[in-house]
Amino acid sequence: xxxxxxxxxxxxxxxxxxxxxxxxxxxxxxxxxxxxxxxxxxxxxxxxxxxxxxxxxxxxxxxxxxxxxxxxxxxxxxxxxxxxxxxxxxxxxxxxxxxxxxxxxxxxxxxxxxxxxxxxxxxxxxxxxxxxxxxxxxxxxxxxxxxxxxxxxxxxxxxxxxxxxxxxxxxxxxxxxxxxxxxxxxxxxxxxxxxxxxxxxxxxxxxxxxxxxxxxxxxxxxxxxxxxxxxxxxxxxxxxxxxxxxxxxxxxxxxxxxxxxxxxxxxxxxxxxxxxxxxxxxxxxxxxxxxxxxxxxxxxxxxxxxxxxxxxxxxxxxxxxxxxxxxxxxxxxxxxxxxxxxxxxxxxxxxxxxxxxxxxxxxxxxxxxxxxxxxxxxxxxxxxxxxxxxxxxxxxxxxxxxxxxxxxxxxxxxxxxxxxxxxxxxxxxxxxxxxxxxxxxxxxxxxxxxxxxxxxxxxxxxxxxxxxxxxxxxxxxxxxxxxxxxxxxxxxxxxxxxxxxxxxxxxxxxxxxxxxxxxxxxxxxxxxxxxxxxxxxxxxxxxxxxxxxxxxxxxxxxxxxxxxxxxxxx
Amino acid sequence: xxxxxxxxxxxxxxxxxxxxxxxxxxxxxxxxxxxxxxxxxxxxxxxxxxxxxxxxxxxxxxxxxxxxxxxxxxxxxxxxxxxxxxxxxxxxxxxxxxxxxxxxxxxxxxxxxxxxxxxxxxxxxxxxxxxxxxxxxxxxxxxxxxxxxxxxxxxxxxxxxxxxxxxxxxxxxxxxxxxxxxxxxxxxxxxxxxxxxxxxxxxxxxxxxxxxxxxxxxxxxxxxxxxxxxxxxxxxxxxxxxxxxxxxxxxxxxxxxxxxxxxxxxxxxxxxxxxxxxxxxxxxxxxxxxxxxxxxxxxxxxxxxxxxxxxxxxxxxxxxxxxxxxxxxxxxxxxxxxxxxxxxxxxxxxxxxxxxxxxxxxxxxxxxxxxxxxxxxxxxxxxxxxxxxxxxxxxxxxxxxxxxxxxxxxxxxxxxxxxxxxxx
Numbered sequence: 001x002x003x004x005x006x007x008x009x010x011x012x013x014x015x016x017x018x019x020x021x022x023x024x025x026x027x028x029x030x031x032x033x034x035x036x037x038x039x040x041x042x043x044x045x046x047x048x049x050x051x052x053x054x055x056x057x058x059x060x061x062x063x064x065x066x067x068x069x070x071x072x073x074x075x076x077x078x079x080x081x082x083x084x085x086x087x088x089x090x091x092x093x094x095x096x097x098x099x100x101x102x103x104x105x106x107x108x109x110x111x112x113x114x115x116x117x118x119x120x121x122x123x124x125x126x127x128x129x130x131x132x133x134x135x136x137x138x139x140x141x142x143x144x145x146x147x148x149x150x151x152x153x154x155x156x157x158x159x160x161x162x163x164x165x166x167x168x169x170x171x172x173x174x175x176x177x178x179x180x181x182x183x184x185x186x187x188x189x190x191x192x193x194x195x196x197x198x199x200x201x202x203x204x205x206x207x208x209x210x211x212x213x214x215x216x217x218x219x220x221x222x223x224x225x226x227x228x229x230x231x232x233x234x235x236x237x238x239x240x241x242x243x244x245x246x247x248x249x250x251x252x253x254x255x256x257x258x259x260x261x262x263x264x265x266x267x268x269x270x271x272x273x274x275x276x277x278x279x280x281x282x283x284x285x286x287x288x289x290x291x292x293x294x295x296x297x298x299x300x301x302x303x304x305x306x307x308x309x310x311x312x313x314x315x316x317x318x319x320x321x322x323x324x325x326x327x328x329x330x331x332x333x334x335x336x337x338x339x340x341x342x343x344x345x346x347x348x349x350x351x352x353x354x355x356x357x358x359x360x361x362x363x364x365x366x367x368x369x370x371x372x373x374x375x376x377x378x379x380x381x382x383x384x385x386x387x388x389x390x391x392x393x394x395x396x397x398x399x400x401x402x403x404x405x406x407x408x409x410x411x412x413x414x415x416x417x418x419x420x421x422x423x424x425x426x427x428x429x430x431x432x433x434x435x436x437x438x439x440x441x442x443x444x445x446x447x448x449x450x451x452x453x454x455x456x457x458x459x460x461x462x463x464x465x466x467x468x469x470x471x472x473x474x475x476x477x478x479x480x481x482x483x484x485x486x487x488x489x490x491x492x493x494x495x496x497x498x499x500x501x502x503x504x505x506x507x508x509x510x511x512x513x514x515x516x517x518x519x520x521x522x523x524x525x526x527x528x529x530x531x532x533x534x535x536x537x538x539x540x541x542x543x544x545x546x547x548x549x550x551x552x553x554x555x556x557x558x559x560x561x562x563x564x565x566x567x568x569x570x
Numbered sequence: 571x572x573x574x575x576x577x578x579x580x581x582x583x584x585x586x587x588x589x590x591x592x593x594x595x596x597x598x599x600x601x602x603x604x605x606x607x608x609x610x611x612x613x614x615x616x617x618x619x620x621x622x623x624x625x626x627x628x629x630x631x632x633x634x635x636x637x638x639x640x641x642x643x644x645x646x647x648x649x650x651x652x653x654x655x656x657x658x659x660x661x662x663x664x665x666x667x668x669x670x671x672x673x674x675x676x677x678x679x680x681x682x683x684x685x686x687x688x689x690x691x692x693x694x695x696x697x698x699x700x701x702x703x704x705x706x707x708x709x710x711x712x713x714x715x716x717x718x719x720x721x722x723x724x725x726x727x728x729x730x731x732x733x734x735x736x737x738x739x740x741x742x743x744x745x746x747x748x749x750x751x752x753x754x755x756x757x758x759x760x761x762x763x764x765x766x767x768x769x770x771x772x773x774x775x776x777x778x779x780x781x782x783x784x785x786x787x788x789x790x791x792x793x794x795x796x797x798x799x800x801x802x803x804x805x806x807x808x809x810x811x812x813x814x815x816x817x818x819x820x821x822x823x824x825x826x827x828x829x830x831x832x833x834x835x836x837x838x839x840x841x842x843x844x845x846x847x848x849x850x851x852x853x854x855x856x857x858x859x860x861x862x863x864x865x866x867x868x869x870x871x872x873x874x875x876x877x878x879x880x881x882x883x884x885x886x887x888x889x890x891x892x893x894x895x896x897x898x899x900x901x902x903x904x905x906x907x908x909x910x911x912x913x914x915x916x917x918x919x920x921x922x923x924x925x926x927x928x929x930x931x932x933x934x935x936x937x938x939x940x941x942x943x944x945x946x947x948x949x950x951x952x953x954x955x956x957x958x959x960x961x962x963x964x965x966x967x968x969x970x971x972x973x974x975x976x977x978x979x980x981x982x983x984x985x986x987x988x989x990x991x992x993x994x
Contacts, residue, residue, distance in 0.1 A: 029734065032751035036738035305742070322739060327635045329614035475739065475746025476618045476720055478658050482665035485744040486695050506694070513657050516630040517620040552887045552956045562877060562943040564914040568935045 001027060001037065001320025005044055006301055010112075013049045013092070027320075040322040040474075041303035042096065043261045050085040050092030052130050054078070055109040059098040059223040060464040061381050061450060065105040066119070073120045074108075077127040091127070097306060097468050098223035099262040102381035102450070103146045103388045112264040113140035140265070145230045146388025148380070149404055151367060155391055156355050156375045157348075161237040163280060166358040167288045170245050173357070175205070178249045182353060184361035186373055191217055191309070191346035192416065192446045194434055197353065200343055204333040205250040207341035212252040214243050215337060215344045217314055219260040221306035222417035223468065224448035227377040228347040230389050232259075232266050235351055236273035240297060242350025244287065245357055246343055247295040255297040256337070258314050261304045270299050306472035310520050311344040313474065324474045325520035346446070348377055369395035372433040382451035383408045392432065399428040407451045412458055412537070414450040418465035419525035424536045458540055462530055463491045469526040480523030483514040487527060498555045500546045508534055577642040591615065592636040592644065593622060602797045603646055604655050604684055606662075606771045607721035608634040616722045621658045621684065624651060656688040657695075664695035667702065667716035668772075669905060671898075671964045674781040675773030677789030681719060682772075686991055687795060692901045692960035699903075699947065700744065701911035708755045710763050711777055715747050718774035724748065728766045730757050736766070748774070795988040817979050820865040820890060821853040824879040825906045825948055826872025828854070829965040830897040834869075836968035844972070848979075852889075861889045866979060869896045869971075870957075873903040874949040878942035887955040892978055894959045895951050896971065901960050903948040910947040918944070 004023060008015050015038050024031045038044045043055075056062075056071060071082065074093055080086035082093045101107040104116035113136050115126060129139055147158055170178050182198040189195045204212060216239065220228040231239060243255040259267060274297050277283040287293050300318055302308050308317045312326035315337050336342025345353075352374070356364045365373040372394040378401070381387040385406035392401065402410050414422045423430065430436055452461060466488040473480045490507055493499045511527030518524045534541055546555050573588040579601055586595040594610060596603050606619040615634045622633040625645040633644070645651060662668075662681060670676050705713035724737040725748065736758060740749040758766070767777045823831055831854060837844060851865050852858045868890030874880055887893055898904035909917045922928060922935045951957050961974050970990055 030730075030736065030738070030751040030754045032738045032740075032749050032754070033735050035749060036740050039741045040739075307742075322742075324739070327614055327617040329617075329635055329637075471743040471745075473743045473746075475742045475744070476722060478618070478620050478661055478665075478719065481720065481744060481746060482661040482695075482698070485698055486661070486664065489696060489698065510657075510695070513654055517623045517632075517654060517658060519617055519620065552893075553884055554952075554954060554956065556880065556949075556954050558877060558880060561945040561947075561949075564946045565918075565937075565944045567915075568918070568937040570937060 002301060002303060002317070005038065005041075006303065009044055009303075013051070013053065014045045014047055016046075036322055037320065041261070041305050042094075043304035048085060048089055048092070049094070050080070051090050052110055052136065053092045053094065053112075055094050055096040055099065056082075057097070057099045057101070057105065057107055058095045058464075059102065059105075059468075060461050061098075061102045061224060062105040062107070063460075063464060064383070064452075064456065067106050069120060070106045070108070070118050070123060073123045074127070077124055090131075096262070096304065097472065098221065098225075100220060100226040100229045100260070101143055102224050102226055102379065102448075104143060105381070107143075109262065110140070111136045112261070113137055114143050114265055115139075116141045116143050143229070143233075144388075145234055147230065147234075147391070148386050148388040149390040149392065151375060151391065151393045153367070156364070156367070157231065157238070157351055157377065157391055158234060161235060161241070161354070161358075163237050163241065163277060164282050164288055166238075166241045166354045167244055167248070167282065167290070169360075170248055170357050171288065171290050175249045175251075178245055178357060179205075181357055181361045185356045185364045186371075187349065187352055187356060188434065189345060190348035190352065190376070190446070191311075192222075197345065197349055200333060200345070201246060201249050203331070204252075204341045204343045207334060209341055210251070211254065211340055212250055213337045213340060213342040214246045214250070214252045214255040215314070215318065215342055216243055216255065216257040216347060216350055217309065217311065217344055218257055218263065218347050219302050219309040219314060220347075220446055221260060221309045221472075222419065222446050222448060223465075224379060224381050224414065224417045224450040225446045226379045226381075227389055227447060229263060229266065231347050231351050231377070232263065232270060236270050237277075238351045238354040239270075239347055240273055240277055240283075242345075242352070242354035243297060244282070244295055245353055246345065246350065248287075248290070248293055250341075250343055252343070253294055253296075255295065256318060257297065257299045258302055258308070258318060259299055260302045260308075264301060267299055267301065274299070305474075306468075307474045307520070307522050310522060313520070314344065315342065322474070324476050325522075327519070348447075367393045369393075369431070369433060371435050376432070376447055378432070379446075379448040380405045380451070381448070382414075383410065383453040383456070384451045394433045395431050397429050397431055398423065401432065401449065402428065402451065405451070407453075409453040409455070410451045411454040412452040412456065412461070412533075414452065414461075414529060415448075416446060417448045417450070418468060418529055419521070420448075420528060422529045422532045422536065427536075458533060458537060459491065459495050459544060462533060463488070463495055465529060466491050466526075469522065473522060473526075474520075477519035477523060479514045479517045480519065480526065483510065483518075483523065484526055486510065487514075487530070491530075494541075494544060496557070497544070498546070498557060499544070500548070500551075500554065504534065504541055504545060575638060575640040575642075577638055577640075577644065579644045580646050586638045588639060589637045592624075592626075592633040592638055592642075595638050596633065596644075596646065600798070601646060602687075603633050604659075604688060605634060606659075606680055606684060606719065607723060609723060609727070609769070612723075612726055616726065618720065618722045619658070619662075621655050623654060623658070652688070656690060659684050659688055660690055660693035660695055662719045663690070664693045664697050664902075665700070666719065666772075667697075667699065667908070667911065669716075669908065672905070673717065673773045674776055675717075675770075677786055677791060678784065679773055679791070680771035683791040686791070686988065687797060687800070689991065691962045691991075692895070696953070697902045697907070697910075697950070698744075699907065699910035702747070705750065708750055708752050710758075710760075711750065711755060711766070711775060713748070713750050714774050714776060716774075717772045718748055719772055720746060720748060721771055723769050723771065724766055724775060727769055728758070728762070730754050730762075793989055800988050817848045817867065818851050818863060818865045819848045819853070819867050819869065819975070820851045820861065820886065821855065821869040821896075822871065822882060822886060823854060824870065824872035824882065824900070824951075825875035826897065826899045826904070828871070830869075830871040830900075830963075830971075831855070833963075833965035833968050834971055837972045838968070840972060861885065865890045867892045867894060867975060869894050869975070870900050870951055871896045872899045873906055874945065874951060874954055875906055876942035876944050880945075880954055883951060883954050892958045893951075893955065894961060894975075894978070895957045896961050897966055898962060898964045899948075900951050901962060902950045904964065907948040914944065914946050 078091035308323040702715040
């Protein structure tokens with residue numbers, strides 16, 4: 001279903017009523033079901049989106065790097081306004097949350113090709129070239145990988161990878177041996193939940209049902225994260241091989257890479273690598289000459305939805321449905337994709353697994369600190385001179401990292417994106433490890449670090465996050481759907497200077513209610529940074545409220561409230 | 571062979587069948603866990619409304635997605651959990667546009683009922699007033715999107731004979747709504763359509779012509795609470811210091827219909843007692859235009875729709891020790907707030923220029939410096955000043971008003987019976 005929808009969207013710029021009818025007939029569904037799927041994903045449209053569809057990233061990092069300027073320029077140059085197309089239907093302008101290019105903002109996608117480090121002149125030239133009929137692909141940028149740092153002993157992730165090397169060793173170790181290696185290396189899920197990888201694989205392996213599936217979650221939607229982009233771009237082989245190891249260990253026959261729609265431009269690279277593997281006899285039947293091991297991999301495109309990074313929502317999406325998270329009635333390892341046992345891991349986890357098996361767990365555990373061995377990729381962006389990927393040994397302090405990236409007067413550091421934790425510069429000696437920062441309970445963390453300087457307005461940052469969650473909630477559970485909306489309204493009040501102490505107390509209480517009652521990680525973590533920020537920056541929040549806290553009169557902006565009526569003044 | 575396991579709910583040991591849904595086990599043992607989306611025969615459970623959230627083995631989890639297993643320890647009735655559940659129901663009221671007095675489902679509505687059971691008298695959240703369009707296009711049904719709580723029951727349950735869905739979620743985030751397929755809807759039998767209306771926990775799915783088949787007074791939730799200990803739970807002991815001497819009361823109707831004042835008069839013969847005990851200062855009952863003294867209690871009917879309302883309300887706050895919101899309009903905007911999701915210009919143009927009763931060629935929308943300025947939307951009183959108490963209802967029952975006021979003034983014990991905590 002998703003493939004058909006993509007095909008139509010790319011060909012016609014929209015999915016028409018006629019298409020909906022056709023799809024419903026082909027899949028034996030009611031039209032409303034097809035419409036439900038289409039309307040869930042923001043890269044699918046029901047109205048034409050122009051010959052050139054431009055998605056400008058509106059994340060907070062982009063905002064700080066001049067997003068508004070680009071937005072204005074785009075509107076002026078194309079003659080379209082955001083959310084629609086121009087009269088001739090040549091250009092369509094849309095906003096989209098983080099597109100995984102936080103290290104080279106402001107950035108945009110034009111017909112799903114990346115354009116990075118935008119400025120007014122570049123926008124002007126690009127639009128002019130497109131008007132002259134230039135090819136989008138040839139105009140597009142090839143985003144820099146920006147790998148800035150590797151451990152002193154050499155990189156683990158970014159060495160060249162010889163296809164088949166890990167698999168050959170795995171064949172010697174046997175399935176049990178592979179799990180044993182991962183256990184020794186204490187590898188845990190790098191999507192952010194940090195569940196021990198060997199346990200997950202082992203659980204899937206002990207399920208009676210077949211076929212079993214291996215799914216790679218390449219839907220890193222957390223604003224500020226882009227490590228998977230760089231891994232896919234530079235290391236497709238180790239990703240593929242990591243998935244194969246998993247397939248070998250759990251007895252799966254098919255692997256699927258769920259690639260986020262924003263990374264459509266990376267799909268050819270993945271497909272090429274997969275084809276090379278097939279040609280080398282490493283994928284397909286009897287992979288790598290291992291008797292009885294048949295395994296193949298395909299890439300499935302997502303279509304713009306943050307919540308699909310949640311593993312069960314991702315499964316729904318893979319099945320061509322709306323990306324609504326399932327309840328925890330079953331775990332994916334019991335009943336996952338098509339109700340069959342399924343292992344879902346992040347790109348980085350598979351890459352790490354391939355490296356661990358390639359070199360052996362002992363070499364890997366030499367790095368890092370006790371209880372948290374090995375290395376971790378961090379996506380660093382924001383107010384620093386050297387944004388990019390930092391491959392750190394676990395245990396590095398925040399202070400060291402800030403120095404490496406040449407942070408500019410850092411004050412407020414957002415760890416793990418909007419759903420993570422924010423820390424103050426006062427906490428800079430905390431260690432980044434699975435024991436402290438990054439893997440605390442209830443916080444998902446893919447490992448993004450956004451640095452904000454003292455000049456940035458914290459309330460605006462949080463408001464940007466709230467708006468993100470408000471529109472990215474899947475909308476089926478009450479606390480997340482309504483709660484994020486309510487929190488966003490309240491933050492607006494705070495931003496407009498109308499809030500008092502009671503409003504702050506309520507924000508915190510309501511945030512906790514959402515955390516305790518939401519259905520999936522999105523709602524549970526949506527208010528994390530807000531709650532942390534209010535604790536750590538209490539003084540700052542105090543400066544933003546109406547001090548007259550005991551007043552029986554609340555602040556009310558009468559001028560704003562009567563503005564609409566004033567236009568009838570004769 | 572059914573395997574029995576031991577679990578503990580609120581300190582009480584219970585034996586139950588292993589793997590059975592916790593909601594069912596609790597119900598069989600007379601323990602009330604509120605829920606709006608749960609249906610025993612839907613598996614896996616929907617888990618969308620989250621009002622059954624409990625603490626299970628120390629973690630917050632909805633009861634409906636929990637399979638009973640040996641040693642399970644569940645907390646249901648703690649003050650914190652009860653408040654959390656109440657908050658979730660309040661959230662639904664704040665998110666939708668629920669106008670119970672104008673709803674066909676009133677009295678048969680699970681959401682409204684849950685509001686009563688949990689003692690919701692006002693929502694702590696600001697009402698969001700999202701513009702939602704009522705869909706009249708289906709051949710037999712009306713989709714009232716204002717009332718939908720997105721519980722997913724109809725999405726999963728209502729299917730045509732050949733297994734096609736009739737309802738499906740559309741969009742996502744705060745734009746989510748449940749769409750209806752016109753073609754499939756037409757293929758449902760009459761019985762299936764009526765069933766769809768009944769499984770809807772609110773009045774979002776209405777089948778034309780049969781929505782009012784049970785008259786008010788004979789509806790599901792009219793008189794009895796499902797909680798045997800409801801009245802005990804609702805007992806609130808609020809001792810206030812008694813005020814000596816005759817009490818002074820002020821009342822006002824802002825953007826309201828004077829219905830709450832009418833209800834006040836319905837106190838009937840007790841009015842005679844009342845005049846012995848209280849005297850009225852500024853009030854439509856006395857026609858005093860300004861305050862002549864400080865008042866013990868101020869009763870405010872109606873929300874705030876213009877600049878004069880803002881001023882009057884601020885005066886009330888200044889002159890009254892206790893300020894009480896009386897009725898729905900005052901609490902969150904009520905009926906007048908139906909305009910909140912529509913731009914002001916559209917409302918004014920409709921009222922003064924384009925309505926059936928406006929004169930041909932009318933071109934003037936009144937504006938004069940002596941006239942109060944109309945606000946962009948109707949605000950709840952507690953958005954302008956601090957409100958101490960809320961008396962809900964449209965209008966609140968006379969006896970309830972009297973009882974509440976009496977309790978506030980003389981600091982008596984305060985408890986509401988289920989039958990009194992009903993407002994339609």
